[in-house]
Structures are given as structure tokens and as C-alpha cells.
Amino acid sequence: MIHTKTWSLMSVILAWFLLSASAHARGLPDFTDLVEKNADGVVNISTKTQRDAPSQQMLPPGMEVPEGTPFDDFFRRFFGNPNQPRSRPHNSVGSGFVLSEDGYILTNYHVIRNADEIIVRFSDRTELVAEVLGGDERSDVALLKVEATGLPTLQLGDSNDLKVGEWVLAIGSPFGFDYSATAGIISALGRSLPSDSYVPFIQTDVAINPGNSGGPLFNLDGEVIGINSQIYSRHGGFMGVSFAIPIDVVMNVVEQIKAQGYVSRGWLGVVIQDVTRELAESFGLSRPQGALVSRVIPDSPAEKAGFRAGDVILEFDGRNVVTSSDLPPIVGRTAVGKETNVQIMREQKRQTIKVVVEELPDEDQVALSRVGPQRSTDNRLAIEVIEVSYEQRQEAGLDSGGVYVMKVETGPALRAGIRPGDVISNLNNVQIESVQQFLEVAKSLEAGKSVPVLIHREGNSQFLALRIDEE
Template sequence: MASRSATVVDMSTLRIGRDEGREDIELEFAPENDFADRLAWPLPASVRLSEVRDLASGVILTSDGLILTCAHVVANVDEAQVRLDDGRRFSARVVGVDRRTDVGLLKIDAAGLPVAVIGDSSHLAPGDWVAAIGAPFGFHSSVTTGVVSATNRFIGGGGEIPFIQTDVAINPGSSGSPLFNGRGEVVAINSMIYSGSGGYMGLSFAVPINLAMRIVTQLRTVGVVQRAQLGAEFQEMTPALAQSFALPDVAGALVVRVDADSPAQAAGLLRGDIVRAFDGVRILHFSELLEQVSNRPAGAQTRLDVWRHGAKRTLWAILGPQPPIRTFARNEVERERSGGLGLSLSEVPAALRLQLRIDGGLLVREATGAARSEGIRSGGLIVAINDTRLERVDDFARTLAQIPPGQTIALLVMRDRRLAYVPVQLPAQRQRSQPLR
């Protein structure tokens, strides 16, 4: 690791007249506190970056001074200073940032700098030895080691960073530092830790270098990241959901929303479909589908192998550059109690549907019994049963009547403005629905 320290730099950034950074992260799963409250550090092929109150790190990519770090470190800075391992200091300019992947790119005017060796993060596996070099709390060129705990770790159930989780000690001053494998290759950029106290607790997360370098290429060439979009939202498949959708195994990306006027809609993708393969690549986890889409350019034609109503289908989609605008349906207020699942439901007023950006759905006024035991609460919304969309209370009763008693169904529920399928087992004997008085 000592030979790698020369490629790690310390950096200080200055934001004048404002409390910077925290509110600028656009990651959908960003924690309540910014990444900078949780980590920052450098490596032999990394650079240390420091904000007004926080230190951070980076790694040298080119001999003329291109430096990779975290977006939350350098977004909206007024000034950035980089210190090399040999003590030299340089002013740096921000080449570009991509907050959705927490990748930032800096440039200093230098020549003949040592350059980090870039590895292949796809080869990492749980148990692999890894090391970080950074400047935790300002202690330059500090080395910490550990193992890979998990790969493709998505935080908060969303977002598009398949984090590499490690038990490497990360502390303030280490954001943007490189994570090395046993061959001294950079395999990730340390981005955040999970902590209830703000200190290291054995849960560190890093952006895979394969993803980071794809972002770097776009930031260097066009200054922004151009992404392809299907225009759909997906959820992880679970054993209970696989059973409710009659899948042969627990694999695939479950569609929970299809945007109007989107490539997904044009391809014929429906809510409740399970995408099993993308351009011939089998999808085991929904995160793999997100990564496959992000690797394609807008305008590319792609093949989707989906599971619908217990049968295989093939769809073709032309990826678009941006998510489409959603449209919404009208509905009227009506109430009914579903005795079988312990749900008291009413139709969602049009104004509320517009605010929540949903097309239809039923408002949960009360939840008891099987529904409550699965986490459904009053104030939530039930949007669909399996792949059948619900607009009226009658739709709920009519759909349940077609499903055999005792079978597990998947309720598409909106909670905290997020959609997720919830498996619920129907009672062994059917109960009649009664209107609320």
C-alpha cells in the first residue's frame, strides 16, 4: 500500500457565505444527513479533499492532474485546494459532478504525476480483502483494511448505485478516497458509512470503480452525464412475491410503475410484469436491470424478456434520454369495507391523486387482520392487486372474487410516496364485503 500513497491527494474546498453541500445531493435514497457527515478519506492513488469543516480525499487518474472524488465533496464549491503526497499544493477546478452516483471530477495543472491503477469492480466478491488510504480527521496517508461484506448493495430501496459494502474503517476526512484490492488496483471510491452516531460502526459503502469510470468518461467529454431511461420503476422480487406471481424462481425485476409516454409504455410493459432478462442477460435482482439500462445509450433498441400472467413474453423497447411526464386519471369518492383482508377502503379524490402522481388507487381508511400484519396502515394507498390496477372500490372486490381463497396475492401499496408490492395471504374462506355506513 505504501507504493500507492503517491496517487492519493488531500483536498480542501471553500464555500463562501453559505452552508454548502448538504441539500444538493440528489440521490433518491440519500440519508437524512449528507455523506460528508459520515465519511471522507484518501489512498496511494487517491487525493484528500476537505470542505470548509470537513476533510475529504481523491485519487489521481491522469499524470496531468485529473482527480476522481465524490460529488458531495466538490459540488458548488467556490474554491478547491489539493495537496499531493509530496506536500505540493494546487488550486483545482471542478470538471463535473454527478450527484446521482456521487462521482466528482477535478483538474489541477500539473505534469508527471503518479497515476492509480484502475481495477475491475465486477470481480469483487464477499470476503475479498480490501484497503483504503485516506486522511481521516486530517491524518494524511492513513491505511485501513477489511473485507468486502456485500456487492450490489442498494441503500434505501432505491437509487442507481450498486454499492460495495465493506467493514473498512471510514471516518470524516475519507470521502472520495480509493478502495484497493489485494493487487493494489482501485476497485471503488469510498462514499458513505452507515452510522447512528456519525462515527464508524463497521458499515462502509463505496461506489464501484466500473460505474465511476463510466461517469468520468462522460464528464470529461461532454461535462454532464447522459442517461438512458426505460421510464419505469422496479422492485426486488421476494419468495412470497414470486409465489403470488406464479414464478418458477425468485429472479427478475418487478414492475411497480410505468410512466406515461415512456419507452416502457411504448414497448407494452405493464405494471406487474417481471423483467427476467435484458438483451439476453438474465436479471436476478432489479439492480442489475438498472445497471444494464444505464450502460446503454439513449435511442438503443433493447429486448425485454418478461413474465406476465404465468407466461413468457418478449418486448422491444427503444430507450429514451429522460423520464417522461406522468398522466393521471379521474376518480370519484366511494367507500367499502373488505372484510376478508381487514381493509376499509375509499377511492382517492382527484386532487390527492394529482399531488401524489398516481393514476387511480384506493385510500386505506382502516387496516386490521391480515393486511395490518403485513404492515399496511391507514393513510396508505393500494394501487393494484397483482397486475390489476384499481380505480374504484368495486375493482377491489371484483378482483378478489376471481382469486381462490387461501392464495397469496401481491398488493401494490404506496407508502411515504414510494411504491412497493406487499404479499398478503387471503383467508381460507371468503368473506362478504359490506358497505360502510
């Protein structure tokens, strides 16, 4: 007979064994083979940039040493040219990986920006000088070339097949520590950052630090599915939020650089915002979705196609637009010159507009408006407005109409978020051409129902949901 204590001990051992086996079956991944097979294809990238630095002030301000004099020779010998700033080298370190055996290297654009010299170091300590074939600041991708053959390459994956929660691994040189491997999971897909609206970033919790930039992000099959690019941090170190550029975006940039030497993007020419629950109701949508057009840029593809402020873009070129951040990368990757179908909601009816996509210009500035004369008050909205001058309309990008908000008191306008200094150009889907028209439209608004109002504020156009409470 088995003793009770012995049986209890055996039960504990068996339970531990079963739990261990279960954990192993569920599997925390083993990355050792992945690192061994792919580390040689990862490179360290160091850059050197000459920066002008003021020389030490050896002479009183405004005083120069005449060239060719004994004093000039003395200062040049011991202190350099006293009349000119001196340059000092600035070094930086990043990561990259080998794209092809004949020497094509991928990294981040910000790693090599303004570099005078780029050195690529391989795992066997070989160092080669790299040439920049092209770079794209908007996507933060750069293509380099070194003179070499037979280099170890990495296999590329498909970033369209990624799922939130799957394991990923990064290899790079954080803080200059070469070939450091860190692992984590995909936290989110299609992230849009304020400074990079044309890249649907992969968000991970992989430890990424300065020096990892430009290095590869692998899936469990050892395929590169992104380039590590940015971290979210309050102090410059890792905080669990990292962003990588999807490899399909990267390769689109590479193909364009190889084909034409630069990167072009599609352009629609609209200023957009998210659709809130209140705005969804006012536009006749069953739920918040799409990209709400708050302004159409003059002489843009959107204006030529007939887009209007107040249109909600629901689908572009067959791809759903769930939030406003979905639209820029979709448009950006659309071929320039392509005629595209765009599904919109206009005046609570779905319709399709055809637009010919043009190339994204270098600059796309939107201006703001200022005051004009003669005040009028709408007591129902608790708002005071005035007419807008021709010059102010031009600055705001308005062809005509609009009213300037002088004063907002407690009431529907204030609750909607309207402020003094805003210019209102559309109320309840009606283009406002004058103060008198604004007052008439405001008077006709139905109580208890949300309606859209388009304002222009500090260089931005935005729809707000205005609601007059039932008495």
C-alpha cells in the same frame, strides 16, 4: 538418549515453527510494497467555501443605519456593515488520486461540492489550485484538473473481477492525518444504498473515516478498484461498514465528463419493489427474484413499450435481475437511445418486451391519493372501500379506476398489510376501474392461494400478497 523434558520442549518449538510457517504460507498480506509504490499518487484535497453568517445584532430589530452618515462610518470601521450578513470561510478536507500525468485528479463530488477554492496537496508538499471539470452527484464522482506534468499516477484495475473476502487497502487523510493506510476485506458486492440507487457499491470492513472520502481502494496487485465514498455509522466514526464506488462506474462518469461535460443515464420509468416469497407464489415464480413493477410512470419509456404494473422484470439487456436493487444501475449504464430486450413475467408467463431507453430526467416525482365518496364493504376481505375522484386519480398517477380504502378490520386485507388511506388499483392482476368491479374480483378469489394486490400509499406504489384462508 534424549531426555523426556527436552523432547517435549523440542516438540513445542517444532509445532510453533510449523504453525508459524503455515500461517505465513496461508499469508496475511504484506502491504509495505503496495504503499511505497502508490502513496505518491494519492493526494490531499482541501476546500474553502464562503458561507453567509449573520452579523452580531448591534441595533434593535428593524432599525437600519442610513448610509453615508457618521454612524454608518463608525459601524463599518469597527464592526463591518451592520445592515448585511457577514460571510465566514468553511474549510473541509478529503482525499483523491492522480489519474493521469498531465493533472487529472479523481475524488468524491461531496468533497468539492460548492467549494470556492480547491487545493490539491501532493506527497512532496507541493500545493496546486484545482479546477472542477465536472461532477456527478448521483454517483458522487468529481473530475479535477491541475496545471502540472509528470505527476505520479495510479494503475486502475477491474472492479468486475472482485470477490467477497479478498484483501483491499485504502490510503487517504482521515481526520486530516495525511497518507494513512488501512486494510481489510471486501464484505459484499453490488450493495444498493437508499440515497444512491445507481451505484452498485463495494462494501468493505476497511477503516474509513471523515477525510478518507475520495481516496483510492486498492487490490493486492496495487490497482485501484474503487473510490472510498461512504461509511455507515451512528456516531460519525468507523463501525466496520464502509462503501466504495467501483472503478468501472467511476471511469464511465469520467469518460462522459470528458466527452460532453456532464453525465447522462438511462431511464426506464418504473417504480419497483422486491418480490417476497408470498408474491413469488402469486406471480407464478419458483422463487423470489426480479424487480416487481408497482407503477409505470406516464409518458415514460416503459409506458411507451407497454409495461404494466404487476410485471416482474427478470432480465434487462442480457443481465439477470436477482433483486429490485439490481435494476437501477443496469438501466442507468445503458446507452440512451438503445433498444433493449427486457424479459418479464406477466400473468405467470415469460415474455420479452423491447424498450428504447431514454435519458434520466432531473426529477421523477410520484404523488399520492386521498378520499372520495360512497362506501362499500367486502366482508370476505374485511375491508371498506370507496370510489376515487378524478383529481385524486391524477395525484396518484392513475389514468382511471382505483378504490380508496376507508376501513380495514381483522381479516385477509389486514394480514396482507393493507391500511386505511391506501388506494387499490389492481387485484389479482386485474385493473380495478370501480368499487363494483373490486367487489366482483374479490368475490372470485380462490381460498388458500396468494394473489397480488397493488396499493398506492404516501407517494409510493407497492404490491402486497393477499391470501384468503380456507374455511
